[in-house]
Amino acid sequence: MRAVVGVVLVVMAGCVGCGADPSVSSNATTRPEQRPTDEAKRIPMSPAPPRTPVRKSEAAVPPLAPANPTPLDDLEIFANPVAVSSEWLREWCTTDWREPMNANLGRAARYQTRVGVKADLREGDNEGTYESAREQQLSSGCDEIVATPSPEAPQSADQLYVVLSARRVNSAAGVAFEEEQLRSLRRVVLQDGRWLVDERVEAG
DSSP: OOBOOOOSOOOOTTOOOSSSOOOOEEOOSSOSSOOOSSOOSSOOSBOOOOSSOOOOOSSOOOOOOOOOSSOOOHHHHHTOHHHHHHHHHHHHHOEETTSOTTHHHHHHGGGBOHHHHHHHHHTSOOHHHHHHHHHHTEEEEEEEEEEEEOSSSOOBTTEEEEEEEEEEEEEETTEEEEEEEEEEEEEEEEETTEEEEEEEOOOO
């Protein structure tokens, strides 16, 4: 996932999601490449950090918070649209240059609809971006994950929209050099008794 987050979560305008257009802001003083002035308001589908070597900023990047010591079981996760959205984003965001291409999307797929999985794969890494990440030994992870049902989007017994946000830390060769704030909107749907994250929803 060299691009950052869809389960059947329909995130509202201004939400986070592999599909939704989350705004990404970085605290790193040195960027690997020039970003467009008008950034998309969705989580980049490639969780991969910049494609060129980046010098660590003088201000150290805070490390990722430790994982939840008491994770939820599958019954609890799939019974709750907010919980399944959070788990999907956590997997989608976690990348490691030593893993196979788009391994993060493969892990996140268990929390998604088939439509959501296909949409995310279309925006995932290709051979070029994957090899670039391997050469630079790029990895990423997220903490401060928050999932909230959108109060503005329509909801029903089998569908709702979830606003997702998180802090993503990018590292090269094991050294954190940049952090980004992710925000996206995802649609989450109930299928066969389980809540799943669907395609991202464009804010509008």
